[in-house]
Amino acid sequence: MALIHYGQFSGTLHPPNQSIQAIDESKKSIRGVSRKLKKHNFFVTKKNGISVPRTWLIYSPSNVSVFCYICKLYAKTSKHLLCKEGYSDWHHITERLIEHENSTTYRNAICDYSNRSVELKRIVCQLVKEYKTEVQYWRNTLKRTIAVIQFISQRGLAFFGDNEILGNSHNGNFLGIMELLATFDQFLKEHLNNYGNKDSGKSNYISSHTFHSTPNVTHILAIVLRYVKSEGQAIERFIKFIDIYSHNAEYSTSTVIEIIKQLGLNIENFVGQSHDDASNMAGKYTGLQVRIKKIAPAAEYLPCAAHSLNLKYKKEEKFNVNVEKKFGFLFKENLTRNEIMTRIKALILLYENELDIDAESFVDEFIQFQSLITSTNNSTTITPTDQLKFIRNMQIAHTFPNVETCILDTSVTDLETVRRVRQLKKMAI
Template sequence: MTKTHYSYRKHLPIRYTYYSIDDPPFKHPEYSPKISIPSIQDHDIPSETVEPSSSINPEYHEVDNISEPIISDDPAKWIVNNTTIDNLLQRGIKQNANADFSLSKRVICNQVRSMSKSLFTRTLKNGDTQLRSWLVYSESKLCVFCAPCLLFDKESQSAFKNGLNDWNNIHKRVQDHENSFQDQRLQRKQKTDCFDLNKQIETEVEYWRNVLKRVVVVIKNLSSRGLPFRGSDERFGSLHNGNYMMLLEIIAEFDPFLAEHIKSYGNKGKGSVSYLSSTICDEFIQIMSAELLKKIIAEVKEAKYYSMSADSTPDISHIDQLTFILRYITKGGVPKERFIKFIPNCGHKSENLFDALINILNELDLNVNNCRGQSYDNASNMSGAYSGLQARIKAVNPLADFIPCSAHSLNLVGTYAAECCTIATNFFSLIQKLYNFFSASPGRWNILMSRLSCQVTLKSLFETRWSARHDAVNALCLSWNEILSALEDISEDTREKALTTSEASGILTNLNSLEYCFLALLWNDILDRFNKVSKILQSTNTDLPTVVELYQSLIKYIESMRTNFENYEKQAIEKSKIKEYACNIVRHRKRKIHFDDELNENDLNPLSGSDNMRINVFYVILDLLLADLNRRNKCYVDLNNKFGFLTSLHELSPEMITTKALKLQSYYPDDLEISLDIECRHLAAHLKSLNIGKMSALKLCEKLHDEHFVILYPNVNIALRIYLCMMVTNCSGERTFSVLQRVKNHLRNSQTNERLNALSLLCIEAELNRDMDYNHIIDEFAIKKARKVHL
């Protein structure tokens, strides 16, 4: 009868099989330790396992939810069986050399004798000392034992096997025993068998670790790109086994080790061990995502100060997913924005969003009082000043300043300006209608492409990023005459359907006017600047002073455009070859004037086409852009004024630095010390001595860390970390939605939210995923999967 149990060995679950207690394994003529990796899919105890008899009642304790016997350090309490032997071989035998030997005193021949610590060492002829590793002291029985005799010699009746306390002759008895043939044989046997067993175990463990390394590298590469894993079956050699098995097959073509492993274990089916199944793959995905999240949270806690952002979108299964992003400054002064998780169906009401964010912060063990900023879009449930999400967060932590998403605000500026007058609204509608007309038919698209002199083709309007409409307007400006020519040919083609020719004729009539050509040139310049600024605002490295600077630059640019009406009009006439506005060509209907009507100046002297375009369109668009830019920039300027002086210390007088530093310190009394004033004045003198002019907050923070000046200016460093951790845009959250569409598409829409979060995290944070250590992941897998079944 055999007895099987599992044990930890070199971080992999190993299964040992020994013979029964009545036939010790090290004496059995056919002894050969059987070692195998337990099946991960089979969590049941093997049928051949024998439970311990009722006469044996070892103590047990839980280690990682695994029941493990407690083997005493006292040899008198050992229950000699395979479990005890294996446990002692792995952990080593404690000699108890530091026990209280005074309790072992005995009166022998009118003399008091006791155990001595010197008994654990022997002195050789040349004076060297040698440890008697076989000798063990029992504190309960107050005697010494020979560990090899006690564990391995069943037949011997040696006194050292039952315990010896003859302290009067103990030294001679010990010398005689260690020089005896029987004892030396047992010690050699113990060492030889342990060495052979350990060597075999290490060889087996190394084999399976090599298999798991190849599994991990496949999972890391597939998950970092958001690719699907599983196919319609799970058999090697099938054309439908999915990307996971396909990559293992590709590696096996150039890797004889994996090829032989797949040949031996690949398609054996359920119940056999291969570590290549989808179950193992899923477990590794969860372990890797948990380790990656643990690393991110550790960085956030090390940084202490952070900002958060949240946004939501429905996925392919119509489940509303709220993305949660954290921004913090690393130890080296570099800003990072990290994805944490998707929260499903938390609702759109501000109180529901608040509960969801607070719960996740508690779950991650992050203190909400360390939050210094929050950034959302301009929806009322998010940005509401009284009951919005930002107001509820500020009620808990008043230092969590709300910063509207700068990129989203810039989109709204353009949207409102485009809707300020009818002709501007119709202009963008006509561009989308033009694209839809040509893209609806390959024949029409070929006609258009045959006439284009440049490679820029018509583009559709963007709904999410309004500033990206520049691509559509720019394509129209570059190919104005070619597009009109294509429309004209289609409208005059008798082979086309009447509906097609009518539609082409209508678009041509509307587009072929001086007004629309003027608007195309005007919006092309505006959107070009808006698009470039929007791309910078979406960067992770963009900070608050950069937002203020970019908004100010747009304001100055729009102001300078107000004097360029004649220039735009001249360019429109040259491009369209039309010299009159439509309002000048069409006869105006004269309104009958009644005796009680109030006449205005336009009724008496109607505006010309040029004046109407300048006053009612050109100035209206630009003035609305200016007003909205100034209004939305005000919140960024107010917040930037708290910290802005840190980037211009060289320009300020000591009195001004003191005033601003004390004001900032009073706003963050629990974070900044009163010595901030002294540090700022010292830093100003320091920068002047180095002839360093104005420096951005990010560069200044990096310099403090690179030059090891953090110790010299600790409060300035804290102020910069708070300043830079403030999130000025939630574009990182928007980008996670692109990954959500890839990870959970129409072919993968049944996965659980736990798996969705794991795959999304590994894909979004692909840089951290790529740098994870193989061995550490395998060790974590082994700790979770190792288990024991006791004799």
């Protein structure tokens, strides 16, 4: 009977299995009365009412008796049955367990056990130390990796380049930033020296295999199903990630249909679908959504709200940089009309496809809007998003239509895109 084991050298001692699930087979006839071990015998109730498990008590189905495994290991001279052959008098088991817990033999055995439990006194102490050192090393590595992943993700940048060779200028943003940090971080420098440019199959947290075990995180298709229960409750469930090897609509369609078949569902019964706004997915003529709709006519397409908002925020990042250069004068005081006129003319050239107004009228509109902002004395109306909220909350878009168009997005070049971005901003707000 295995009495005790170590948890993969983690430094934690695990008590043996108590075999409580087998106590139903402990029935014995004692003085003509059928008795058996009870589950409550494996617990002791203190005076304050708290029940504490007797982790030292082990039931042996083969011997049909119980042992104190700590005393069996460390109280070799004891003659108590709990420490040797095992105890099986279920009629007096409660009294014997209490007596054993309060005995000097048990307390001495517990002291020996605790003393041997100290890591430095274990047979596997060196293995435990090596294990903990290894765990800490990879935690430190992963901490740096996650920080770089967060930095790149927040900025919507690509992770990998043409190769994954350290020292190569085309190895992408992820490895490039890791190399930059290694210039100032001795730990990371040694890690890159030891694990960089190694063969695949070796863990290092710096290769593309760190990201879902695929060369690029964009080559993964996530399948999520949404259904409605009979009582009307809508349920959404993530099904799986799928490695894909092409982004064209035909391949995506066949992949989705195959997954639906594997799930035992009939795609013709689908009443909706949602994908990102990429042309291969949302295309009106050959996109995935059109192909699905031909099979399931009721599967109306809705753009993925999360993806749409992500695009919106990426646009706004560009917008916040450009607006300061091209529109920032609106927030500056004490500008003369001629200075404003110069900037307005530049905006009219930039928005010649969206704006139908002469420079003089445009200047008047800007000056009036600037006056309104100043009169409100509202310090929050600084960023472009705040300006849009201000216009919408005050319901003055019809009064300052050209101001709203310019604030909407300086990178927009056609009215259709203006309309779509405006809808997304309404969703966000």
